[in-house]
Amino acid sequence: xxxxxxxxxxxxxxxxxxxxxxxxxxxxxxxxxxxxxxxxxxxxxxxxxxxxxxxxxxxxxxxxxxxxxxxxxxxxxxxxxxxxxxxxxxxxxxxxxxxxxxxxxxxxxxxxxxxxxxxxxxxxxxxxxxxxxxxxxxxxxxxxxxxxxxxxxxxxxxxxxxxxxxxxxxxxxxxxxxxxxxxxxxxxxxxxxxxxxxxxxxxxxxxxxxxxxxxxxxxxxxxxxxxxxxxxxxxxxxxxxxxxxxxxxxxxxxxxxxxxxxxxxxxxxxxxxxxx
Amino acid sequence: xxxxxxxxxxxxxxxxxxxxxxxxxxxxxxxxxxxxxxxxxxxxxxxxxxxxxxxxxxxxxxxxxxxxxxxxxxxxxxxxxxxxxxxxxxxxxxxxxxxxxxxxxxxxxxxxxxxxxxxxxxxxxxxxxxxxxxxxxxxxxxxxxxxxxxxxxxxxxxxxxxxxxxxxxxxxxxxxxxxxxxxxxxxxxxxxxxxxxxxxxxxxxxxxxxxxxxxxxxxxxxxxxxxxxxxxxxxxxxxxxxxxxxxxxxxxxxxxxxxxxxxxxxxxxxxxxxxxxxxxxxxxxxxxxxxxxxxxxxxxxxxxxxxxxxxxxxxxxxx
Numbered sequence: 001x002x003x004x005x006x007x008x009x010x011x012x013x014x015x016x017x018x019x020x021x022x023x024x025x026x027x028x029x030x031x032x033x034x035x036x037x038x039x040x041x042x043x044x045x046x047x048x049x050x051x052x053x054x055x056x057x058x059x060x061x062x063x064x065x066x067x068x069x070x071x072x073x074x075x076x077x078x079x080x081x082x083x084x085x086x087x088x089x090x091x092x093x094x095x096x097x098x099x100x101x102x103x104x105x106x107x108x109x110x111x112x113x114x115x116x117x118x119x120x121x122x123x124x125x126x127x128x129x130x131x132x133x134x135x136x137x138x139x140x141x142x143x144x145x146x147x148x149x150x151x152x153x154x155x156x157x158x159x160x161x162x163x164x165x166x167x168x169x170x171x172x173x174x175x176x177x178x179x180x181x182x183x184x185x186x187x188x189x190x191x192x193x194x195x196x197x198x199x200x201x202x203x204x205x206x207x208x209x210x211x212x213x214x215x216x217x218x219x220x221x222x223x224x225x226x227x228x229x230x231x232x233x234x235x236x237x238x239x240x241x242x243x244x245x246x247x248x249x250x251x252x253x254x255x256x257x258x259x260x261x262x263x264x265x266x267x268x269x270x271x272x273x274x275x276x
Numbered sequence: 277x278x279x280x281x282x283x284x285x286x287x288x289x290x291x292x293x294x295x296x297x298x299x300x301x302x303x304x305x306x307x308x309x310x311x312x313x314x315x316x317x318x319x320x321x322x323x324x325x326x327x328x329x330x331x332x333x334x335x336x337x338x339x340x341x342x343x344x345x346x347x348x349x350x351x352x353x354x355x356x357x358x359x360x361x362x363x364x365x366x367x368x369x370x371x372x373x374x375x376x377x378x379x380x381x382x383x384x385x386x387x388x389x390x391x392x393x394x395x396x397x398x399x400x401x402x403x404x405x406x407x408x409x410x411x412x413x414x415x416x417x418x419x420x421x422x423x424x425x426x427x428x429x430x431x432x433x434x435x436x437x438x439x440x441x442x443x444x445x446x447x448x449x450x451x452x453x454x455x456x457x458x459x460x461x462x463x464x465x466x467x468x469x470x471x472x473x474x475x476x477x478x479x480x481x482x483x484x485x486x487x488x489x490x491x492x493x494x495x496x497x498x499x500x501x502x503x504x505x506x507x508x509x510x511x512x513x514x515x516x517x518x519x520x521x522x523x524x525x526x527x528x529x530x531x532x533x534x535x536x537x538x539x540x541x542x543x544x545x546x547x548x549x550x551x552x553x554x555x556x557x558x559x560x561x562x563x564x565x566x567x568x569x570x571x572x573x574x575x576x577x578x579x580x581x582x583x584x585x586x587x588x589x590x591x592x593x594x595x
Binding site: 003019028115120128130144210215233243248 | 405
């Protein structure tokens, strides 16, 4: 379908306008983060951050407890990703390499779990963790996030394992390799792309969650980064320079991840909700 | 593998399980593999779900937190929630906001997907990168950014609106102080964050439609709108259904954006069922009522997405 010249110009103009509007908030975040403190609060906003300064970043990172918050976020996210991937891999092997009673029921259960609104589980989980004395512990958050990411990771891994021909393993079994060896040396390397996709999704859930961390972490030193960011505004006012620089730092790893896996992004997101 | 075969040419099936014990072990293997995942899901999703329903029938309040015993009160919590003056506006607001956010997201997302298909490769890449960047900004970071963009006095959006000279002086305008502007603020944020997923998913679907179909339709004299209705929409039906359901589910459950921007205010004007359940439970320490609201919200969401879930379970035949 060839388009006339005016039509093409109109299309490109529409696309440019869309890009300008949609990127503007991010541009403004980066612009504000690099501005000197004096340029933040001006009657006429400054559209370029010159002279550049890292003062806002230094201010955000230098806030009390920042290293603890960063460590909390990193520990929680790291453990959730590792555990979720290991557990999901085993489950996906069971679901794709064996037929057994209850298999279909489990798959439907995994699908159904994703329709349950996350905030609905907040009250019972809070009360259960409270009676187990697991509030204010990273363990409580880790277990919660792991359960929340499992359905999607199982589903994604299952999709990838489906693509690995059974003949490969059968050949290895014929050659005398045990089931564990087959899993480790044949299946695992072949599903690496699936593991990467599933890790990124688990990473994002654990890294971005605010609600559960906000409710379960009452002790200030136990905050994760999102809770810390949200606590920037106080009754005395908001340090916008620090807040925006902190938000930029917090968003950076996720933007980088999204850029790296952008090709798989859509496939992975929809895999959780539609079959195969 | 070839090396292994050469090493043991005489007994190729030596390791294949034989005997009753080995068969039993083999039958148990899938359950062992599944056990960790099933255990975590049962403990952290299944059990809390049951407990949520139980709590909704109990007088679970601050006292219960210390004594550990809660009294059964039957339908009391539901009666209180459903009998409250807030319930009707709350339901209407939740539904309207959800429809407005999901509808806006789908309309803009579809338009962008169609636009992307019509663009040249370079401009399309630019749109894709913009979408991915906006999509990647974490929820809380985006919400904090919104407070800065729309800040009274120094917010850049207020400044631009004032310069437009259409709406009057927005210099000191406090978005969170008025009902409609608070709703607009939340709507803009949620739509900004949700459009990328919808646009990219629909675009991926669009690229799967063979060009022949359009050519055939064009030969039959179909105009652009007719081609869209006769070729594009039927082809995208299942993907459209998927993104619609996901948008409804996500927008129904929006919490962070509302809570961090407005705390459900001013005067409850931006509170939805999810926010209400949260404040009942954690601000008023009435966990029973909060649980009742959460059960109602879950039921409502299930009813809204019933058609889709049924379709999913039906395709379960091929799982």
